[in-house]
Structure formats: C-alpha cells, structure tokens
Amino acid sequence: MKHYIIGTAGHVDHGKSALIRALTGVETDRFPEERERGISIDIGFAPFPLPSGRRAAVIDVPGHEKFIRNMLAGITGIDAVILVVAADEGVMPQTREHLDILRLLEVKKGLIAITKIDLVDAEMVELVEADIRDAVAGTFLENAPCCPVSSVTGEGLQDLLRTVDALLEETEPKDTTAFARLPIDRAFVRPGFGTVVTGTLVGGIIREGDRLELLPLGLDVRVRGLQVHGEKVERAEAGQRVAVNLSGIERSDVRRGHVLCAPGVLRPTASFAARLHLLESWSRELKHGERVHLHTGTSEALARVLLLEGDALLPGESAYVQLKLEEPLVVGRGDRYIIRSYSPVHTMGGGVVIEPHAGYKRSQAAAAIAELKVKESGGTGGVIAETLLRSGMTPLPLNELARRTGVPVEALRAELPGLAGDLRELEGGLWIHRRGFGRFCEAVRAELEAFYAQHPLRSGLGKEELRRRLGLGGKEFAALVAAAEAAGELRVVRDRLALPGRTPALDAEQARLAEAVRAKVAEAGFSPLSVAELKQQVPGRDTEEVIIYLTEQGEAVRVGDDLIVAAAAMEEAVRRTREHLRQHGRVTVAEFRDLLGTSRKYALPLLEWLDEQRITRRAGDERLPGPNA
Template sequence: MKHYIIGTAGHVDHGKSALIRALTGVETDRLPEEKERGISIDIGFARFPLPSGRRAAVIDVPGHEKFVRNMLAGITGIDLVILVVAADEGVMPQTREHLDILRLLEISKGLVAITKIDLVDEEMVELVEADVAEAVAGTFLEGAPVCRVSSVTGEGLDHLLRTVDALLEETEPKDTTAFARLPIDRAFVRPGFGTVVTGTLVGGVIRQGDRMELLPLGIEVRVRGLQVHGEPVEQAQAGQRVAVNLAGIERSDVRRGHVLCAPGALRPTRSFAGRLHLLESWPKELKHGERVHLHTGTSEVLARVLLLEGDALKPGGTAYVQLKLEEPVVVGRGDRYIIRSYSPVHTVGGGMVIEPHAQYRRSQAKAAIAELQAKESGGTGGVIAETLLRAGMTPLGLGELAKRTGVTVETVRTELPGLGADVRELEGGLWIHRRGFGQFCDAVRAELETFYGRYPLRSGLGKEELRRKLGLGGKEFAALLAAAEAAGELSVNRDRVALPGRAPALNGAQAKLAERLRAAIAGAGFSPLTVAELKQQVPGADTEEVIIYLIEQGEAVRVGDDLVIAAPVLEEAVRRTREHLKARGRLTVAEFRDLLGTSRKYALPLLEWMDEQRITRRAGEERVAGPNG
C-alpha cells in the first residue's frame, strides 16, 4: 500500500486549518492558545481521505512569521503541497516566504487553493488568481491547478480532493526498502505507556519490537508499540504519520529534531558540506563565517556558513559551502536544508547536503570543490567510489559504506559491481578503492625497505608489528594482506611479511659466524642454549642477527622464552615423543626428561612447545597425543 503526506503552506489567517477541518472533519489546532487566538502555532495532523482510496495524511502548518520554525519542522517529508491564498487578501508576505521555502526544499508537486471565495465577488477572485500566477511564476507551481474553495459553504471541496488525488497518482511514494528513518516532531508521555514520539516516516518500515537508534544521542531503544492516526498497527511504512511508543528512554531525553532510525544507518555530524542557493529576494550578501539558523528535517540549530570560495555570496548566487554546527544534527546525503538569518530571523536560502561529515579547509578549496562536484554529479555509484577513495587504505564493509554515503546497504551492494576496476572486494565482505589498495601496497613496501635497511639478514617484518605501524584493524589488515599476496605484491610466510623473491644473504664474516653458531646449537643437543649464551660462545657484531637468520631459514627453532635448538635435534625429540605416546598413551614430564636425557630445566619448555604445536596435549599432570601427534 502506498502512503502519501500532504502539506499546507500560506499566510496566517488564510484558512489553512479551516480548509483541513472542512475536508477531514479534524480540528488540527489542538493547543488551548491556538483556540484562544484563532491561529495555528504548532503543526497539526489529520487523516486525508481521497476518492480513489489512496492513503494520505495532511500536515497543517502555522502561517504566522513568528512560527516559521514550526512550519519548517512540519513540512519535512511531504509529497505534495497545497498553497493556500485567501480570496479577500491575495498573496501576502508569508505566502512568499513559504513559497521560497518550498522551492528551496525542492518540493515538486502541488496546487493552489484560493479560500474564502464566499466573502468576495467573482472579479476579486480573478484578481487574486492573477496575483497568484505572478507570485508562482518560475516555480514548481507555475501552471499548477488552482482550486477555488469555501470552507464555509463547501463549494469546490470535491474538486480540490479530486485534483489532489490526480496529482498523487503521478507522485512516486517514499522508499519502503530504505533504512527506517523518523525525524521526530513531537515527544510526550502517555499514561500507562511511557514515552511516545511522533513524526513522518520518510523511509523504510518500523515494526513492533524493532530495535532502533535515537540520534544524536546514540541510545538504543525498542519499539513497544505503533499507532497511525490513533489506531494500533503492527508496522508502519514510509509515507505515514506515526506515533511510536518507545522503551528504554525517558521523555526528558527526547525532543523535536532528534531522529529515530535503524541502528548504525546514520551518525550525527557537526559539520556538513553541500550546495547553497541564496534567495534572489534576500537584500544583501551572505558573508563567509556568518551565523545563521539552520533547519533540516525537524531540527533547528545555530551554524556558521563557511564559503569554500570567496568572502561573500551575492543574492541569487549558488556556491559550495561547509556548515559548522553548534549542536550535532543527523543528515544524510541528498537531504535538504534551509538557512535563516540570525537576527531578525528571515529565510535566506537553502540547499542540499552532499557530504554529511565534511572537514574541508579553505586552503584546499579547489580539491574540496572538485570532490563535492564529483559526489554531486556522479550518482550513487560515484558517491560510493568517492567514499572508498577518501577512506584511503582502510577497507569498508557494506554497513559502514551505507552509513557514510547515506544510502541503504542493499543499494550499496547493487552499485558496487558496476564500479568495475575502480574498486575491489576483499575477504570478509570488505571493499577498497583501487588507489587505496595501491596505497596499502606502497606503504607496506616502504616499511619493508626501511626494515631491511636496518636488518638485512631478516626475511620479513612481523605481521602484528606491520599492522600497528599502518594503523589498521585486524580484520582489515588480514583482508588486505591476503589480496596483496594473491596479487603477487607481497609474500607472507607464517607470521612474517616480505617482499616477493627477496632472499637474505650472508657476507663472508657472517657466513663464518653462522658455521660456528650451527655447531654450538647442534652441540647443545636436548639442552639448548639461550641467545645470550650463544653470544658469549660465538662473539661478534652480527651474532644475534645471524641467530635470527638461522631461525628464519628453518635451521634452528626458538622454544620457551629464549632457547635456540637445532631443527634436526627438535625433530628427533618429536619422533621419540610420538613413539612413546604410541606405545604407552601417556607421558609425564619426568618421563620426557629421561626420554631426551636432559634436565627438567630444558624438558619443560620443550614439552610446552610441543603443546603449542598440538603434538601433545595436557591431561592433568600428564601429556597425551594432540591433533598433530
């Protein structure tokens, strides 16, 4: 089932609430002050029945200039707007400001309702229609249907309903396959239920029992119950007005501007970048660093506009900007925003979010603008590729890519194969840009060259040491290493990373040290010497490095903390151990000591080494054969 949200707009006292009451039977002015003053102060909602049976809701917004901030919170997520103009007054200041806001938010569907026709004659209605036509010229409402109505007599109401119905037939509903996202416009406590939040579900589906994330607080909550227009439902979908009963949060922690969304789908930001259009009607330049009121979704925060080029933006101009926010907000790529002057407060301009988490510098404006242009024009695939490129040599999973790009995991999964050679898939569902992969290979080679310069006899650098030097996570590093080895860029041998084909070679003096060390290690037999003891027996500037060389070449093995045993001697110890276990099934430390003709001092570390290799396995105070025994 498709669901739609209809919004109203227009000057104060032009009959928006009366029109909704006449169409739906619902009084949207719920506050005592609204009823006392006879004007809308906050947003109101009602089910909007249509002749075709389509499911729609209508949002009534305040028209008074003092409450434009509330109007902006209510207009979020609408599919179609009814611009209301009273026949006895015509186009007024807030008519024009609301129209500007609708243009900046890129609302694309709507109609004009000329209300209160029962108060004026035909000539006056025609004059108002001409006034409206002039005001909407060049906007999305140019050429839109104009409906004459009276909320008192009912004249024209059926025609208006049929017109709305026909426009919605041509309107794409919101995406129910996207991640669930509900900008909150109200929060209250319902006795017996607890915290309830309401809003327009702009994407996805929310089900009873779902785990959700409340942002920017980052708190996990559970959906205890759902209502749509006062009726309990098992699930709500994009395009519906929803009340959500939440478990795990106090009412005092929630306010308008917070966002309820699928866990991990979005993250708060204090700085985003995008394109800004300054209204032609704004009378002065917008200066770099100017403080403004920022509206996006249902949130309002103070921000500074940082122009990426130039020191001022002229009226009617468009520029790439970075918005530095005084409080965190939740935005995704493609979200619309409005800025209003700091004081007095008037609508200045608005635009679209391109990079939700921007950290650009004016000194690098050229590169920043080029990146924003690529993201803006490259489509979803281009944004994904650009996000991977910015991640450098850190691979990203589908979930993180979705979070950073502001699209669904399914969309990311669909788009990635189409990026071809620009990206590559790694083990564990990770993805990296080809440049990032090249950056990783270059960084590893540089580390290895430095390492070989200091230790020319060593075969390679330890995996863990290399990972720490590169600052990568374990999963990401392992996936990159596997891909680099498969591509022939690196060689991996057990816990060492090396350059392919590199074989360390001993010089003349080192070769003589190696011969003497081989003899000393072999001569120690089952009572191996420590590195310090070997250095005493075979002194030399490179003795320790030659010992490591012999170990890495497989001629010797390090056991325990610091013992070095000849590989053939260790193989003999393993052979005797296996034969003993095959014959007797069990082996004590004392038996092992006697088996090798050595002391407990050496028997114990040798036996523990066999445990590590799974040749033996502890069974109480004894050993039995291990998986490799």
C-alpha cells in the same frame, strides 16, 4: 500500499486549518491558545481520505512569521503541497516566504487553493488568481491547478479532493526499502505507556519490537507499539504519520529534532558540506562565517556558514559551503536544509547536503571543491550505488562489483561503509541496493501469496523451487533469504519459505479427511501406504493436500518418493535402530527388516531415509552408525 503526506502553506489567517477541518472533519489546532487567537502556532495533523481510496495524511502548518520555525519542522518530507491564499487578501508576505521555502526544499508537486470565496465576488476571485499566477511564475507551481473553495459553504471542496487525488496519482511515494528514518516532531508521555514520539516516516519500515537508535543521543531504544492516525498497527511504512511508543528512554531525553533510525546507519555531525543557494529576494550578501539558524528535517540549530571560496555570496548565487554547527545534529547525503538570518529572523536560502561529515579547510579549497563536485554528481559512491541498483535483486560480491564499476576492491571497501543508507551488505560478502532487496522481498511475497492461493493448506514453498522461479544463484539466494528472515519479511520452515504469521487451517471436510488419513497411516505402521493408496482408501478432493499438510505439520514423514509413515512409527524405527547399532555396531537390510517386522519392500526405503538423516551410513551391504546415530 502507497502512502503520501500532503502539506499546507500560506499566510496567516488565510484559512488553512479551516480548509483541513472542512475536508477531513479533524481540528488540527490542538492548543487552547490557538483556538482563542484563531491562528495556528504549531503543526497539526489529520488523516486525509481521498475519493480513490488512496491513503494520505495532511500536515497543517502555522502561517504567522513568528512560527516559521514550526512550519519548517512540519513541511519537510511532504510529497505535495496545497498553497492556500485567501480570496479577500491575495498574495501576502508569508505566501512568498512559504513559497521560497518550498522551492528550496525542492517540493515537486502541488496545487493552489483560493479560500474564503464566500466573502468576495467572482471578479475578485479572478483577480486573486492572476496575482497568484504572477507570484508562482517560474516555480514548480507555475502550471499547478487552482481550486477556488469555501470552507464555510463547502463550494469547491469536492473538486479540490479530486484534484489532490489526481496529483498523487503522478507522485512517486517514499521508499519503503530504504533504512527506517523518522525525524521527531513531538514527544510526550502517555499514562500507562510511557514515552511516545511522533513524526513522518520518511523512509523504510518500522515494526513493533524493532530495535532503533535515537540520534544524536546514540541511545538504543525498542519499539513497544505503533499507531497510525490513532489506530494500533504492527508496522508503519514510509509516507505515514506515525506515533511510536518507546521503551528504554525517558521523556526528558527526547525532543523535536531528534531522529529515530535503523541502528548504525547515520551518526551525528558537527560540520557538513553542502551546496547553498541564496534567494534572489534576499536583501544583502552573505558573509563568510556568518551566524545563521539552520533547519533540516525537524531539527533547528545555530551554525556558521563557511564559504569555501570568496568572502561573500550575493543574492541569487550558489556556492559550495561548509556549515559548522553549534550543536550536533543528524543529516544524510541528499538531505535538504534551510538557513535563516540570525536576527531579525528571515529565510535567506538553502540547499542540499553533499558530505554529512566534512572537515575541509579554506587553504585547501580547490581540492575540497573538486571533491564536492564529484560527490555532488554522484562520484564513486554514486557509481557503486547505480551499479547495484541496475543489478536489481541479484547481489554482487566485491570482485564482481569492482569489475562492473571499474573501482578497485580496496577502494570499494573504503567507500561502501559510507553508503549504508543506500546499500545493504549480505552474508558471504555480497552487496545489494536497498531497493533491490526490497524488490526481492516483494517478489517473494508475491510468489508465496500466489502459491497459498493455489495450495492453502501448505506452510510454504520449497526453497529450491522459489530460487528457480526468481532466477537467482544458490549463494545469492541463501544470503537474501537470511537477510529477509532477519528483517521479518519471511519465515524459514525446514526446507520451505513461508510468510510470517501465516498458519494453514483445515476446514470441516479437510479435518475429516485428516482424521481418516491419520488412522490409515497409523494402522499401516512399518508397512506404509503410498500417496496413491491413501487417496484410494480415503477418497476426497483435498486428500493429497491433507497428506502434505500432515507431513509439513510433522505428524507424518514422507519416505522415498511417496510412502507416508506416521511420525510416531518413524520415531520408534529410529529408537530400535540406534539400540541395535549400540549393541552390534552395524545392521544389514535383513536385520533391519526383522527389527521392524516388515518386508524388504519397505525396509529398504526406510533404511535409505535413515541414511539421509545421517543416523546410519552405508558401507557395502551394511549400515554403520552415522553422525546422528
């Protein structure tokens, strides 16, 4: 299931909260002060049901200039935006500032909602739309659909819903195969549960019971429970608003700006290198070493902008910079950020993180810029990631990866740890792109679901059969299975693979057949019946599936090609054989036949089964004790 986050943007008192309330029935203003003053102070959230059934959530952000910092904490990670402009006022200062922020964060999709149309005539609505079109010219909203609406009368709301739905149809959802990462925007204590944090899951999957890392504190925490829109769930996926109940932490330890993520993937930084674009609308040059407010994810920190060349950056220009933080925070390669002036506070510009842990010196600016150019364009890491992405769900060993990329093995070893966010190391020194691993998990799930639909009584599909279907080598398949099992994506049951939590169950008729088969198998003892004989003696449409069910549940054992022996009888055969071997040190086929009181016809396949279990081992015409004797 794909999940999406929709954000709002726009000037204060232009009706963002009222629009969400009219669309969803949810009041996103949580604080009494917000309701008394009639303006949003902090971010609010609501589920956003759409006509197609597509799952979405909406984030309501404050429009007042004093609360831009809160708007930035909410808007990061959205998939699409609704730019809200009131019909009785038109484009205002925060409309423009919010639009600048959306551009700097590289939001790609959105639409325009002209609210409060019940307060003006049709001509005024047309004038406001023209005003908006001028403001968004040259931005991602230049050709965006425009929906006039009234939250009071309901006019235009259904059209807006359909437009959002169509917009998300063209929007790529967040990557569930990436590592789990949740920037925290709220933290509180719930009586009886303890510490709860909320945020937008921007990548990966979080499951109940997972061990995660709380950064920048470096604390190990465990997920006690999960909720999505107030409903308890066992797992949350990228693109969902999630509340996470944590153990191993006090409420006083955690705050907005902290990050929950998979252990060992990210680490705090005090300095990162980036490309910075200064807004054309900014009023002055940015000086080297200037102090700014830096926003990324839900984090805010004071930082100094260190230009790697020159002493100033002019409005509208871009440059490579190093941002030296006054307190550590968490960023990853490719993250977007915003800088705002120290005082008075206004949005200046923003850009993208290129190197999360940087220590460049201006005296070596030429070398630093050359390195950043390579990293910005992908560089060695980009080549490695792209090669593994093209390899799909087939992991590669280092020597093959070196051959395909042209990067020496030693250079690969140095580069790979820094790509942990995109790549995954498997057993046996194999590497795979996280999306390739996600494709493997999806393919396994699809194969197993199809198998269960055809064989509902079976616990799982044989490993070798599944490997063959997926076209993977033995070593590669084994490593992927081990990783998928550790990630909770599948379960290994002896020589079969199964979906977690799935338990086959007999219906009434199948239960009757199972009882009849059990009786026949127990009666046969050491002169077992074949599958064909059992089907003849216990007729029924599902007899063969019931026989397989009993063997997979451990109640019976398949010997040779198709003989079915009761598990209790086989345990007795093993006991008698071990006792004989202890006394005599060896056993012949004839002795084994007499030991069980059966015929040679059955003694031979039973003895060969003991060989397979390594209880006995063949030596000429005799059997000696095996490793498991």
